[in-house]
Amino acid sequence: MLEVKDLEVRYGRLTALRGVDLSIREGEIACIVGPNGAGKSTTLLAISSVLAPTAGSITFDGTPIHGTRPEDVARMGISQVPEGRHIFTSLSVEENLQVGTATRSDKAEMKRDYDRVIETFPILGERRKQSAGKLSGGEQQMLAIGRALMTNPRFMTIDEPSLGLAPKIVDRVYEVLIDLREKRGLTLLIVEQSSERALKAADSLYVLRNGAIQLAGKAADLQDGKEVHKAYFGFSEDHEGEVMI
């Protein structure tokens, strides 16, 4: 569904991504893990056309989307829950969800999607008239996901859904994400710093470090963790032990 080939992104003279390849199939949950500064968020922002790649290509259902505008990408059915959530704090909860329908005119389905979001996250219904800035971190995460869903996406990217949230709320968020794939066939690309939870939820896993994919594979094949550890840190656990001694 989404093919990223040889993606390169530079911030001035700094190269953030050097030849990233991703191949995400329809209906799967893909996960990118990697340490801080590996280029995870940059990859997602490039997919959303917020950042323009200096080389490489991104195609969605065979259509190239690199070099377009963020609003074009949104219109094609790609939605993003960005790092830091980026809730509109001066808008009410309901208005935040409404902004998600910017590209749509199918009134009946919009209502259906709104009801679904409220059903998934009842707290958003209770607080729909409240200013979104007054929500807790977990509620804001739910709102960000709900808002992304209101665009009626076929493909959704989520940047660090567990960041700054209590474990219980993280569980709930992942429950919802897995449910979205099961019930609506939504394709998901999740970025996480830690690989544990991601490995449990994901069908395929990419380890990103220093702006390049170090390891890519089916999550089922990587459950052992050693390989992932090596790709993530750049050295194996045994090696680390030696250094420690």
Next chain:
Amino acid sequence: MAFALQVLMNALSLGSLYALAALGIGLLFGVLKLINFAHGDFITVGAYALIVPSAATQATLMIGDFHPLILIPCIVVVVVILALIAEFLVFRPLRNASPATLMIGSFALGFVIQNILIMIYGGRPKAVGIWSDLSLGVELMPGVEVPKLQLIIIGVTLVLMVVLVLFLTRTKYGIHMRAAAEDFRMARMLGIEANRVIMLAVAISGMLAAAVSMLFVVQTGILDFRMGVSLMLFAFIATVIGGMGSLVGAVVGGFAVGAVSILLQTFLPSEMRVFRDVFVFAIVIFILLVRPQGLVMSRASRERV
């Protein structure tokens, strides 16, 4: 009592003009992060559009001769078109430049507009009597007479503010505009068309400028190619002390600056009245020292982390 009421009406009507101009500036600042110093010149153009373009010292009414129901839309259209031209020729090419560059661009645009006005209309101020019967007094209560125009200025301002609030909170495009003003990138990632939102904000800002043009020129009866500049300056100060990025702040700031100006005008000893603006600016400096974030904190800066 009668005197106090008169001062109050003066303050409210001057504050209304500042508040309307400040809203026009604040709206663009929200969406574009642009402090549009050409806003005052948009106001000037709206006033000049009333007369026949010529360098003659005697102004001949053109649009100004029309029936008000035609006149007002005409002026609005002229200013909105000017604002949209500015967006296409100046602001859009500078979209990715720093806010400082944008601001300097708007300064340059202002000078260009002023000089074009001089070329077409000549540099000398012109008297233009339009709807002069509005300056006749109305008796609010026994002994208190205020010009009809003051009531109209305050009324028009209230109506425009209510309409703007309804637009921003009740309509789809208004909500998009508020979202874009808070987080433009996120708004675009959700599919909001950047150019459409900006053009809409520019157009509304132009409409507000046109309203100020009309009210101001009817009040003063004089056309001058710099007439918008001092208005813009006070409106800009209003947005700053009100709190940059907050529309409520722009309105509060506008009325505050208007009130301070009128109070000083009224109560300063007559030989010091020429220095009124010095006192106004001194008070502004004081406010900024005490509350650098402005009187009304914008919601974005109150954000919960």
